[in-house]
Amino acid sequence: MAQPTMQQVAEAAGVSTALVSLVMRGAPNVSDMRRALVLKAAEELGYRPNVLARNLASRRTRTLGVVVNDLHNPFFAEIIDGIQSAAEANGYRILIGNGQHSRRGESDAIETFLQLRVDGLILAGAVVTEDEMERAAKSAAVVAIGRTAASREIDTVNCDESVGTRLVIDHLVGLGHRRISHIDGGSGAGAANRRLGYEESMREFGLGEFINTVRGDFSESGGYNAADELLTLHQRPTAIFAANDLSAAGALDRVEDAGLEVPSDVAIVGYDNTGLAAMHHLSLTTINQPRGVFGRIATELILERIDDGRTTAVHHVVAPTLVVRKTSGPSTETSREEEILV
Amino acid sequence: MAQPTMQQVAEAAGVSTALVSLVMRGAPNVSDMRRALVLKAAEELGYRPNVLARNLASRRTRTLGVVVNDLHNPFFAEIIDGIQSAAEANGYRILIGNGQHSRRGESDAIETFLQLRVDGLILAGAVVTEDEMERAAKSAAVVAIGRTAASREIDTVNCDESVGTRLVIDHLVGLGHRRISHIDGGSGAGAANRRLGYEESMREFGLGEFINTVRGDFSESGGYNAADELLTLHQRPTAIFAANDLSAAGALDRVEDAGLEVPSDVAIVGYDNTGLAAMHHLSLTTINQPRGVFGRIATELILERIDDGRTTAVHHVVAPTLVVRKTSGPSTETSREEEILV
């Protein structure tokens, strides 16, 4: 396992280690002859630069540490895709740390990266305290995705939930719905924003009197139970807006169990556009957050700090989009009310 | 961003850098007095060991690189959980690299880790050539999860597909099914093993004449189309065994679209026990692979090589289990045939 060093390559090629170093880094002022010589020697020896030594000597790592809150959540996979391609385009490599869905796990991952002296730290969906983020910002550039930060040292990238919720309500109202209920995410992260956005949008459309939120917990069973509650109402809603796709799936399940048709009897809209929503037999209308864009922007922000020396905080807000699928359709409400009146 | 060094801590504490080094590494032969002194100085300065320098000097990193084929696949998240807890228990840290679902991406991730001089490399679901794995094994201990390797330098951890497929057929036969068709994974990774396992098991149960495989591709739509094909058969199968959960979901969709009941008209079994399968409204009978165990065993194997110096290859095979949910049930076949005969 003893690996060849630059020294050995230099000797084999009959040049100095400094020249080998230049060749390895792709420096311009090296004659083609020696470059070829060095490359050949390196190839033959199976030389592989020692990044530890390189980084130690150059005091840069050109490495970004990415800490994700929870690797199980496919949400983060797409963010990482965005980060990775943006990082590579700029000559940076990324390393991924798993927060294991806990504050403690995130802290550990952050500490590991700082000890590795990464140039930048991207925190995706982090639940660590802002204090801790600020402490990290003393040693590396930090940007947080999906959460706010007051510190001047920390940039953020977020999605505009008020736009997302308005998109949903606008869509449903446009289809003739008025009794639109909301299954919220309880005390989960971001749940409050979506609930608020729902209420605001309803009022904007003059539907304040129809505001009706039932508690969920971002889970399938939570959505199922919440829908159950909604179906027992005297006047059941004609549309259900769930705080995420999973609870929308649960709600859908309950509604269909009750023998009702989706979307003709009850329309259902989710949030997040997960792989689930795209499934043929679910085909859920939902809000899409441009996750890859999150990653790209976060990377760009962090590189502005590292390479361009920006020191003021930038807070980027990205607009979500509506993805219409098969669980939303025109309300049959109006005609029914007329029938009743007649 | 200039970080305090061991030198500064030593000066502040009035001791040598060597002593600081000992304290930082938790060495035993240090007097309590000096230990406290050093710890205090380090704390006050906000000292954080430089892992680059440490690893360079000690020629060990106590770090495991984990390369996953595709971060989008939740399958790997659980494997990582297993690796992480086993690694931590042994004083190792892990770094995760994303293969981006491509040979090229995996190669890059492997190369990055080797340049970082990780002590061990765990490849999960890797699609790189065995040659490349072997080359990596010259610089670090390597274990592959979910694939075979002939090299003596490489350990493997795999699931016994023949057991898994037998479990499925056994279950279905026990329920009275005989016309059990298979939707395979086409040329996808592992598809051949499952197809073979299906055929073998069928023959074992004396059902060779009912062997019938239609082509899928591990996708939902692939499952849908394959099921479509199966339903047009003169004698349609009473049970469908799909090569993974996603294609099982597609098949389920098609069967229900045809107005048939699952499981009474057609039973459906998937493979992998993904989160999808557990969903209430799918509730798919499927084969569970103990993913966390994969990770734990892989880690144990790699540490045997690193710490205990094992040099022979170990190939570990883990047994999968059957998870019975709602898409499988008794065959109604027998009674029907009797009716026809009468």
Place this chain on the structure above:
DNA sequence: TTTCGAGATTGTAGCGCTCTAAACGTCAAG
């Protein structure tokens, strides 16, 4: 021919740490 300068190459001092061997008490036994 001499001079000059740009490009190519090299010597070497670190980067921040670990590790080995040696040095330094300190104290009980001789």
Place this chain on the structure above:
DNA sequence: CTTGACGTTTAGAGCGCTACAATCTCGAAA
């Protein structure tokens, strides 16, 4: 009082690389 042993501390030589300044080369201009 000397010696030896033991536990603690330290000096200093690397680890493999980069960065900077210094040096070398060689053709073009004077």
